[in-house]
Structures are given as C-alpha cells and as structure tokens.
Amino acid sequence: MSQPYQVVQAYDRTLIKEIPADDAAALEAKVDAAFRLIKNRDGALKPYHRSAILIRAAALLGERLDTFARLIAQEGGKPLTDARIEAIRAVDGLRNAAEEIRNFAGREIPMGLTPASDGRWAFTTREPIGVVAAISAFNHPLNLIVHQVAPAVAVGCPVIVKPAAPTPLSCLELAALLCEAGLPEPWCQTLVTEDNALSERLATDPRIAFLSFIGSARVGWYLRSKLAPGTRCALEHGGAAPVMVDRSARLDRIIEPIVKGGYYHAGQVCVSTQRIFVHNDIKAEFVERLASRVRALRVGDPLLADTEVGPLILPREATRVSNWIDEAVAAGAQLIGGRRRSETTLEPAILVEPAADAKVSQLEIFGPVTCVYGFEKLDDAIEIANSLPFAFQASVFSTDIEPALRAAQRLDASAVMVNDHTAFRTDWMPFAGRRQSGYGIGGIRPTMNEMSEEKMIVFRQAD
Structure with missing residues (x-):
C-alpha cells in the first residue's frame, strides 16, 4: 500500500x-x-x-x-x-x-x-x-x-x-x-x-x-x-443542458423546477440546467422572478437541515467558475448574484445574455450558474441550443402543445422533459449522452x- x-x-x-x-x-x-x-x-x-x-x-x-x-x-x-x-x-x-x-x-x-x-x-x-x-x-x-x-x-x-x-x-x-x-x-x-x-x-x-x-x-x-x-x-x-421557455409558459409554475434543475448540488450535475432560452415577450418578467427565487436560496453548510446550495467540490473549481463568470461579465453579460462566500462556496448566479462565445455559453459550467438568452423564433433558439458538440437532456416549458412538440422533436438530446427540469431522472430509465x-x-x-x-x-x- x-x-x-x-x-x-x-x-x-x-x-x-x-x-x-x-x-x-x-x-x-x-x-x-x-x-x-x-x-x-x-x-x-x-x-x-x-x-x-x-x-x-x-x-x-x-x-x-x-x-x-x-x-x-x-x-x-x-x-x-x-x-x-x-x-x-x-x-x-x-x-x-x-x-x-x-x-x-x-x-x-x-x-x-x-x-x-x-x-x-x-x-x-x-x-x-x-x-x-x-x-x-x-x-x-x-x-x-x-x-x-x-x-x-x-x-x-x-x-x-x-x-x-x-x-x-x-x-x-x-x-x-x-x-x-x-x-x-x-x-x-x-x-x-x-x-x-x-x-x-x-x-x-x-x-x-x-x-x-x-x-x-x-x-x-x-x-x-x-x-x-x-x-x-x-x-x-456532461453537457450544457438547454431549456426552451415558450411565451405560453406559466411563470408562476416554472420558476421552481428551473431553479431546482439549475442549482441542485450547486450545479454539479451532468444534466444541470445551464442555458435558458426565453421568449422575448416574457423575458423581463422571467428574469425578475428567477432572480427573486435564486436570491432566496439558502447557501452554506450542507450538514444544516435548511441548506439548499452547498459548496463546490474543490477550491480550484470555485475559482474556475468565478473566473468564467468574470469573463462573461467583462464581455457584456448582466450578473445577478455570484459572490464568492468562502474557499469552496459561491452564491448562486444568473448571467443574462452572455456572449455566444463565452465559456459559460460553450462549455459545461458544473457550478451554481444559469444563463438566460432571449429569442423571437423558437427554431432559432433550438438551432443555438443544438450547436454545441455535446448533447444530453433538455427541456421545454409551454402550455401550448405545438411548440412543446416542436421542441421535443427538434432538440438534440437523448431525453426531452416537457414542463420539467433537465436534471429529472429515475433510476430505472435509460440515461445517455449523445456525441461528446x-x-x-x-x-x-x-x-x-x-x-x-x-x-x-x-x-x-x-x-
């Protein structure tokens, strides 16, 4: 030994x-x-x-x-x-x-x-x-x-x-x-x-x-x-799981599952919600509601019964995620939250409209960060969502069946959740990543x- x-x-x-x-x-x-x-x-x-x-x-x-x-x-x-x-x-x-x-x-x-x-x-x-x-x-x-x-x-x-x-x-x-x-x-x-x-x-x-x-x-x-x-x-x-939020989505019903999908285990999940595409008609209200819920998340010691977001696994991972956030902000993204609290703990962060070539838009963050992008046409958002070299699980939120089916059929993913977050899994279902x-x-x-x-x-x- x-x-x-x-x-x-x-x-x-x-x-x-x-x-x-x-x-x-x-x-x-x-x-x-x-x-x-x-x-x-x-x-x-x-x-x-x-x-x-x-x-x-x-x-x-x-x-x-x-x-x-x-x-x-x-x-x-x-x-x-x-x-x-x-x-x-x-x-x-x-x-x-x-x-x-x-x-x-x-x-x-x-x-x-x-x-x-x-x-x-x-x-x-x-x-x-x-x-x-x-x-x-x-x-x-x-x-x-x-x-x-x-x-x-x-x-x-x-x-x-x-x-x-x-x-x-x-x-x-x-x-x-x-x-x-x-x-x-x-x-x-x-x-x-x-x-x-x-x-x-x-x-x-x-x-x-x-x-x-x-x-x-x-x-x-x-x-x-x-x-x-x-x-x-x-x-x-892993991947950079995309979410489509159609203009018909009920904001009072979707914020909680999206927050769960994005910040569960501080985002250290291979199918964690990362890239959120929201129709421009509801984007402002969506960001406001999302920010309100994310600010309320209880961050800290995972051994405390009321903690909702714990640490990242290593100090270097917290540093990496912080650097990616800083890079996105320097390129024009709006930041909500994201302050570093300790060696391994970050406040949950939202980045609004990070650049398409920013690391947070291109790579798996594996940290407590979600990115929000506006769109006019669903097909355009799906094309961007499918543009990365990896694909795992995705989701779409909509009360109209047509955009829900269109997204489910066209998103490049091994599983598409309709009106649920990307990190949903049961232990008897097949679970697989595509491409990289x-x-x-x-x-x-x-x-x-x-x-x-x-x-x-x-x-x-x-x-």
Missing part, C-alpha cells in the same frame, strides 16, 4: 478521515483475483444468490440512510436533504438490479424460415462479459457507484470500482455493506488512489472486459482510445445488457 491520504469535508476542508491508498502491487492483486473468478465458471455466483445479496444490501442500506446521507454531505458537499434522497435512490437501485435478474434472459431465434435452417432450434443465453472496471465521479458518491456496481453483481461480473479521489468513503462503505450482505469480497473490490496513472492502468489492463466511466469527457474519451483490444466501455460525461456527452446507455437494465454478452446455441434435429 502507498501512503495514506486525507479525505476532507467539501465545505470547510476539515479532516473527515485518513485512509490507506492502493499502489501498483495492490492493483495487480485485485485484477488477478477478479480475473481468476471469471475464469472459474464452476465458482460463479448463482442468480438466486446474486438476487438475495442485492435484496439484503438494499435492506441494510435502508436501515442506514442517515449515516450514508451524512457521509455524502460531508465528503461531497451535497445538502443533507438532497443527500438523503440520493441514499434512498441507491436503495431503489439495488432493488431494481435484483428485480431485473428475474427477467434477464436470452431469446428464441426463429429457424425453419429457409430450407437450410430447417430442422434446427436456436436460442440465446446471456453471460457475464468478464471483469468490470468502474471509474466513478464525485457528484453522487453513492448512487453513481450503485449504478456501476449493482448491474455487475446482478449479471455475475467481478467489479473493481475506483471512486473519485475526493469522495471515496461512500464507495468503501457500500463495498463493505455488500460484503456484509453476503457478496464474497473478490466480487466487488475497491481501488482507492489519487494516482491518475494507476487509474489508467486499471482501465487499460487487457484482463478488463468492460470499462464503466463517469467523469470528464476529456478523460473518458482518452481512456477509450487506450483500451485493450476487445474491451468494451460505457462513458457518461457519452457513449453507451446507463441505467440499471441497460447497463446489465452492456455488461453481458449474448451466446447463441443451435440444436440440429437428427434426420
């Missing part, structure tokens, strides 16, 4: 815990152990065993919601109320994976459709793809791990999960909980490290059959280019498909 490192609270940078870090020797031992498991077919965990483990793990997690919520708030900075919701979702994710095992099966392939295929019977089965490497992100330090680990357990893949360096504790606790629920340790191992080279070695090891990566597009696409031949992957990155925003499909069932392979078996009837 290498030297230990310190895990600190996102809000005030005080020490939570000092934990041992893994080194190259530990990584080799973990990959070797996982690979030996997948090669030993006689030792594979039976479906009923995997289901029972996941059900038991869900029950144990349900009993410890408050403990996990506090840990999420401490290491990740997510307000306690939202952290508890994350823990509840993690319970549901484990249950979803257990339930999917009942329906996880192959299919019959029709035979006898040609003379050459006559007298044969064919069907498919699904097999675990092999060892899974899961590299995760900080912003949902429990639920993201569940979405990577639970499908692997469900299909029978050994998994080595590397949590984000600032937020390893939730991952370690979940791995221990799975072990307590009956999962033998080599089936779910953790790699705790701040060494990016060691993470890359995990992802690119030829014994890895599948890489599940959640994080920055730059790192994800780089790792994909370095994978060993035959290794499959799924990448989940991702590769493959997330969600419990889609990930189970990704982590398994279909094998066809053909019987020939004797003459």
Whole structure:
C-alpha cells in the first residue's frame, strides 16, 4: 500500500478521515483475483444468490440512510436533504438490479424460415462479459457507484470500482455493506488512489472486459482510445443542458423546477440546467422572478437541515467558475448574484445574455450558474441550443402543445422533459449522452445488457 491520504469535508476542508491508498502491487492483486473468478465458471455466483445479496444490501442500506446521507454531505458537499434522497435512490437501485435478474434472459431465434435452417432450434443465453472496471465521479458518491456496481453483481461480473479521489468513503462503505450482505469480497473490490496513472492502468489492463466511466469527457474519451483490444466501455460525461421557455409558459409554475434543475448540488450535475432560452415577450418578467427565487436560496453548510446550495467540490473549481463568470461579465453579460462566500462556496448566479462565445455559453459550467438568452423564433433558439458538440437532456416549458412538440422533436438530446427540469431522472430509465456527452446507455437494465454478452446455441434435429 502507498501512503495514506486525507479525505476532507467539501465545505470547510476539515479532516473527515485518513485512509490507506492502493499502489501498483495492490492493483495487480485485485485484477488477478477478479480475473481468476471469471475464469472459474464452476465458482460463479448463482442468480438466486446474486438476487438475495442485492435484496439484503438494499435492506441494510435502508436501515442506514442517515449515516450514508451524512457521509455524502460531508465528503461531497451535497445538502443533507438532497443527500438523503440520493441514499434512498441507491436503495431503489439495488432493488431494481435484483428485480431485473428475474427477467434477464436470452431469446428464441426463429429457424425453419429457409430450407437450410430447417430442422434446427436456436436460442440465446446471456453471460457475464468478464471483469468490470468502474471509474466513478464525485457528484453522487453513492448512487453513481450503485449504478456501476449493482448491474455487475446482478449479471455475475467481478467489479473493481475506483471512486473519485475526493469522495471515496461512500464507495468503501457500500463495498463493505455488500460484503456484509453476503457478496464474497473478490466480487466487488475497491481501488482507492489519487494516482491518475494507476487509474489508467486499471482501465487499460487487457484482463478488463468492460470499462464503466463517469467523469470528464476529456478523460473518458482518452481512456477509450487506450483500451485493450476487445474491451468494451460505457462513458457518461456532461453537457450544457438547454431549456426552451415558450411565451405560453406559466411563470408562476416554472420558476421552481428551473431553479431546482439549475442549482441542485450547486450545479454539479451532468444534466444541470445551464442555458435558458426565453421568449422575448416574457423575458423581463422571467428574469425578475428567477432572480427573486435564486436570491432566496439558502447557501452554506450542507450538514444544516435548511441548506439548499452547498459548496463546490474543490477550491480550484470555485475559482474556475468565478473566473468564467468574470469573463462573461467583462464581455457584456448582466450578473445577478455570484459572490464568492468562502474557499469552496459561491452564491448562486444568473448571467443574462452572455456572449455566444463565452465559456459559460460553450462549455459545461458544473457550478451554481444559469444563463438566460432571449429569442423571437423558437427554431432559432433550438438551432443555438443544438450547436454545441455535446448533447444530453433538455427541456421545454409551454402550455401550448405545438411548440412543446416542436421542441421535443427538434432538440438534440437523448431525453426531452416537457414542463420539467433537465436534471429529472429515475433510476430505472435509460440515461445517455449523445456525441461528446457519452457513449453507451446507463441505467440499471441497460447497463446489465452492456455488461453481458449474448451466446447463441443451435440444436440440429437428427434426420
């Protein structure tokens, strides 16, 4: 093991815990152990065993919601109320994976459709793809791990999960909980490290059959280019989620969901509402109402029950977001809020009409900032919204069906929410970025498909 490192609270940078870090020797031992498991077919965990483990793990997690919520708030900075919701979702994710095992099966392939295929019977089965490497992100330090680990357990893949360096504790606790629920340790191992080279070695090891990566597009696409031949992957990155606000939208009903979508977890969400396009007829009133609600958001210590917006994960991230805001203001944008309160905490900000080439208009902010742009024609706003090289979720607010359908059909997004914010998600729905925003499909069932392979078996009837 290498030297230990310190895990600190996102809000005030005080020490939570000092934990041992893994080194190259530990990584080799973990990959070797996982690979030996997948090669030993006689030792594979039976479906009923995997289901029972996941059900038991869900029950144990349900009993410890408050403990996990506090840990999420401490290491990740997510307000306690939202952290508890994350823990509840993690319970549901484990249950979803257990339930999917009942329906996880192959299919019959029709035979006898040609003379050459006559007298044969064919069907498919699904097999675990092999060892899974899961590299995760900080912003949902429990639920993201569940979405990577639970499908692997469900299909029978050994998994080595590397949590984000600032937020390893939730991952370690979940791995221990799975072990307590009956999962033998080599089936779910953790790699705790701040060494990016060691993470890359995990992802690119030829014994890895599948890489599940959640994080920055730059790192994800780089790792994909370095994978060993035959290794499959799924990448989940981010975007700059657009919202269309039609002139028919009811302002008294849309401000709250837009604020939730834009400032939930201080905007550190891959589908956080970022670019808000508002019809010019209602733009002034929209900005006024949005500003009033944003100013009222309670900002501060995520461990306080009434906090709505907590810190950014690292001081350098708060500095980056502040610099982007300053750049937009220097180029002519109107700023509402945005003052830096501490090393990691920013007041929620609104930028009105930032320049088209400003970073806040072109890149994922990943901070508590939304941008408002006026438009006359919906199609023009949609064209601007679709102009970036990434696309994930989008939304449209309208009481008229025609503009709602037009936006839903024309927005370049994997999912379009009508009269709801861009960050809406349930744990059983497919979840995927397009273009530079991702590769493959997330969600419990889609990930189970990704982590398994279909094998066809053909019987020939004797003459």
